[in-house]
Amino acid sequence: MEKLKIVKIGGNLIDDDQKLKDILQDFSNLNDKKILIHGGGKLASALSTQLGIVPKLHEGRRITDKESLKIVTMVYAGFINKSIVAYLQSFGDNALGLTGADLDMIRSHRRIVTNIDYGFVGDIDEVNGEALLNLMNSNVVPVFCALTHNGKGDLLNTNADTIASALAASLSAHFSVDLIYLFEKGGVLHKPDDDNSVIDNINLSTYEKLKKDGTISSGMIPKLDNAFTALKEGVSSVFVGASGISKERKGTILSLD
Amino acid sequence: MEKLKIVKIGGNLIDDDQKLKDILQDFSNLNDKKILIHGGGKLASALSTQLGIVPKLHEGRRITDKESLKIVTMVYAGFINKSIVAYLQSFGDNALGLTGADLDMIRSHRRIVTNIDYGFVGDIDEVNGEALLNLMNSNVVPVFCALTHNGKGDLLNTNADTIASALAASLSAHFSVDLIYLFEKGGVLHKPDDDNSVIDNINLSTYEKLKKDGTISSGMIPKLDNAFTALKEGVSSVFVGASGISKERKGTILSLD
Numbered sequence: 300m301e302k303l304k305i306v307k308i309g310g311n312l313i314d315d316d317q318k319l320k321d322i323l324q325d326f327s328n329l330n331d332k333k334i335l336i337h338g339g340g341k342l343a344s345a346l347s348t349q350l351g352i353v354p355k356l357h358e359g360r361r362i363t364d365k366e367s368l369k370i371v372t373m374v375y376a377g378f379i380n381k382s383i384v385a386y387l388q389s390f391g392d393n394a395l396g397l398t399g400a401d402l403d404m405i406r407s408h409r410r411i412v413t414n415i416d417y418g419f420v421g422d423i424d425e426v427n428g429e430a431l432l433n434l435m436n437s438n439v440v441p442v443f444c445a446l447t448h449n450g451k452g453d454l455l456n457t458n459a460d461t462i463a464s465a466l467a468a469s470l471s472a473h474f475s476v477d478l479i480y481l482f483e484k485g486g487v488l489h490k491p492d493d494d495n496s497v498i499d500n501i502n503l504s505t506y507e508k509l510k511k512d513g514t515i516s517s518g519m520i521p522k523l524d525n526a527f528t529a530l531k532e533g534v535s536s537v538f539v540g541a542s543g544i545s546k547e548r549k550g551t552i553l554s555l556d
Numbered sequence: 557m558e559k560l561k562i563v564k565i566g567g568n569l570i571d572d573d574q575k576l577k578d579i580l581q582d583f584s585n586l587n588d589k590k591i592l593i594h595g596g597g598k599l600a601s602a603l604s605t606q607l608g609i610v611p612k613l614h615e616g617r618r619i620t621d622k623e624s625l626k627i628v629t630m631v632y633a634g635f636i637n638k639s640i641v642a643y644l645q646s647f648g649d650n651a652l653g654l655t656g657a658d659l660d661m662i663r664s665h666r667r668i669v670t671n672i673d674y675g676f677v678g679d680i681d682e683v684n685g686e687a688l689l690n691l692m693n694s695n696v697v698p699v700f701c702a703l704t705h706n707g708k709g710d711l712l713n714t715n716a717d718t719i720a721s722a723l724a725a726s727l728s729a730h731f732s733v734d735l736i737y738l739f740e741k742g743g744v745l746h747k748p749d750d751d752n753s754v755i756d757n758i759n760l761s762t763y764e765k766l767k768k769d770g771t772i773s774s775g776m777i778p779k780l781d782n783a784f785t786a787l788k789e790g791v792s793s794v795f796v797g798a799s800g801i802s803k804e805r806k807g808t809i810l811s812l813d
Contacts, residue, residue: 320709346630349607350606350607369635372634372635372638372639373603373630373631373634373635374630374634375634376633376634376637376638376653377629377630377631377632377633377634377635377637377638378626378629378630378634380633380634381629381633381634381655381657381658381703381711382629382711384655384657384658385655385657385705385709385710385711386709388657388660388705388707388709389707389708389709393659393660394657394658394659395658395659396633396653396655396657396658398638398641398642398653400638400641400642400645400651400653401638401641401651401652401653402650402651402652402696403645403650433694437690439659446638448642448645450645450646451646452577452642452643452645452646453642454638454639454642
């Protein structure tokens with residue numbers, strides 16, 4: 300099967316313009332078919348602060364009210380997404396910036412209210428695999444930001460890691476998909492504060508052990524859960540690390556066994 | 557030839573959410589192929605003010621420095637563009653939000669500095685007619701905001717009226733194109749302050765007269781210059797008015813003779 304690389308960039312990799320350009324140049328050097336997904340929470344929080352809007356959090360997770368949705372739409376779909384598209388075009392990639400609303404790419408529903416209402420936050424229902432495949436076959440390079448829609452006129456804030464794994468799973472019937480999560484840490488770490496303690500390989504059984512003994516905790520668990528879900532749904536490989544898209548990679552390789 | 561409607565919405569039509577929804581519902585009722593272009597200067601100015609950034613103007617025209625470019629990218633390509641896309645999707649149109657950088661749709665160059673440097677403002681060089689035609693043939697509804705790119709990684713702020721007429725001219729070889737400019741005034745007016753003084757028809761020779769006697773001045777001249785350029789380049793009809801996309805229209809019809 301033809302190869303497809305799905306690359307998610309997040310953390311502080313996109314806050315710094317020169318760092319972002321370097322990563323995009325590396326991404327652009329990939330000769331395989333490819334998709335980019337980006338976050339941008341830090342820039343959104345910075346704009347919130349500038350506008351005097353205090354971010355509302357519940358157990359560390361952002362509550363997206365109407366005003367916050369406007370801010371993330373401006374920052375994710377506007378500033379970050381279109382800056383990336385313009386850079387990639389200058390490097391020769393035929394980039395197209397997308398939210399899940401564009402071409403009805405990703406449908407979601409507003410997260411069910413239990414004890415807490417997260418507001419305009421979406422959990423994914425369906426990826427429009429046919430439309431995505433059409434773009435792939437036209438050599439378009441889709442650039443997704445962390446927004447989906449419910450088909451009723453609402454944009455919904457949606458985790459970029461989850462979008463990456465959902466896109467990867469949806470295309471795994473047509474391509475041999477490598478899913479690459481790039482973030483500021485050097486990979487999954489034995490010791491959270493020591494970037495030199497990268498764990499080279501994790502499989503499903505070692506993952507359970509590392510969770511049980513507390514080595515892997517908090518923010519990494521949803522990311523890795525997404526990764527293992529993608530592997531179970533047919534994605535060929537998952538890599539979590541700080542650098543290396545077309546070049547040598549440093550980080551953690553995940554596998555089912 | 558197959559019909560194509562190119563609709564530009566601007567002015568205060570997009571500031572009010574309910575007014576915007578009504579216009580988009582009307583646009584959605586069009587059964588012809590169609591393209592939407594939107595402005596958003598007022599919302600961009602409002603965000604500037606909120607952020608404490610004083611808009612820089614020269615003879616009434618905005619100077620787009622780096623910070624202003626970021627603001628218009630957030631407002632035009634982010635908030636307004638994606639809100640429109642989500643609404644149109646909910647009305648059954650397969651909308652796709654675009655800047656000129658996406659799919660390399662519209663190339664421009666930074667405006668030549670003479671006595672004044674307008675900053676990140678682009679004058680259009682070329683529309684990617686082939687990519688646009690592909691979207692038309694796939695029944696996609698493109699939604700363009702007022703940004704283009706120079707192919708070197710820079711987004712450039714570009715007049716939405718000019719984008720509309722450039723797209724119209726580029727597609728006039730393939731479609732019978734109706735170009736529709738909607739804005740807050742009821743059309744081209746005999747008396748600027750009297751919305752009931754709409755001029756029903758203007759051709760190239762009456763246009764020259766109306767400019768000479770001062771009836772048409774200031775802000776309307778670039779808009780109408782764009783319109784007549786489009787007519788000369790093969791666009792079938794141009795309409796300037798306050799309302800009526802799929803329904804009865806009220807406003808001014810422009811023609812060459």
